[in-house]
Amino acid sequence: MKEKLKKNECWSCYHSKLYSFALGDMKIGIIPCVVGSSYAVLVAEQLFVSGCELLISITSAGIITEPQIAKRFALITEAVRDEGTSYHYLPKEKPALLSDELTKYLTENDLWFPATSWTTDAPYRETPSAIAAMKAQGITCVEMEAAALYAFAEAKNKNVICFAHLTNTMAQQEGDFEKGEYFGSLESLALIRSTLNTLIN
Numbered sequence: 027m028k029e030k031l032k033k034n035e036c037w038s039c040y041h042s043k044l045y046s047f048a049l050g051d052m053k054i055g056i057i058p059c060v061v062g063s064s065y066a067v068l069v070a071e072q073l074f075v076s077g078c079e080l081l082i083s084i085t086s087a088g089i090i091t092e093p094q095i096a097k098r099f100a101l102i103t104e105a106v107r108d109e110g111t112s113y114h115y116l117p118k119e120k121p122a123l124l125s126d127e128l129t130k131y132l133t134e135n136d137l138w139f140p141a142t143s144w145t146t147d148a149p150y151r152e153t154p155s156a157i158a159a160m161k162a163q164g165i166t167c168v169e170m171e172a173a174a175l176y177a178f179a180e181a182k183n184k185n186v187i188c189f190a191h192l193t194n195t196m197a198q199q200e201g202d203f204e205k206g207e208y209f210g211s212l213e214s215l216a217l218i219r220s221t222l223n224t225l226i227n
Contacts, residue, residue: 030047030048031045031047031056032047033045033046038072039057039068039069040068042060043057043058049219049222052222054218055078057069057073061171062147063109063111063112063145063147063171063173063175064110064111066171066175067174070178070186074182080185080186081185081187082186082189082221083172083175084099084189084190084191084217084218085169085170085171085189085190085191086190086191086193086194087167087168087169087192087193087194088169088193089166089167090144091161091165093139093166095139097136097139098191098192099192099217100138100139100140100143100189101132101138101139101140101187102124102142102143102169102176103129103140103142104123104124105122105143105145105173105188106144106163106165106173107177108146109148109173109174111147112145112173112174112177113177115174115177120177122173122174122177123176123180124176125179125180125186128185128225131224131225132187132221132224135224141166141167142165142166143168143169143190144160144169145169145170145171145174146170147170152168166190167192169190176188187221
């Protein structure tokens with residue numbers, strides 16, 4: 027993959043780098059290290075203005091409720107809106123959801139399972155009482171981008187899919203934040219390929 031990646035010199039978004047490669051007839055772009063709701067939406071806005079047709083977000087996530095299966099990618103179908111950015115796109119009473127149009131094409135496979143996440147833009151608000159409340163609601167994981175990206179997608183009628191890579195137990199045990207071989211990049215690329223193939227076929 028390394029020899030196929032090429033840095034896009036025309037990309038102008040704030041403090042980010044876009045790397046492109048071909049996957050069959052499709053042109054794929056990867057932007058690493060996009061962390062936090064407001065920054066994720068800033069990058070998303072720039073991507074769609076630049077001609078992006080589908081945005082797949084893969085974020086590291088802390089486990090709230092341990093899944094009963096071995097899969098470590100969760101397709102976020104709904105995100106609890108405990109950040110600020112989503113409220114600039116949707117009224118507070120509306121949920122942040124994966125669109126129905128995309129949902130009907132995404133059937134569970136051996137890489138991921140559907141889940142609800144908790145989006146917060148301040149990790150130090152992940153207090154024991156807040157974690158317990160989310161666990162009581164059956165929330166699978168906590169991350170920092172999905173609610174804002176789904177709110178943006180609905181407001182702007184854009185195609186956005188958010189996955190959570192369940193990589194840690196919120197720094198509560200040895201080896202937390204372990205993402206696997208090459209920091210999880212090979213698994214993430216397999217997830218992207220699988221998702222695109224599902225949508226196309």
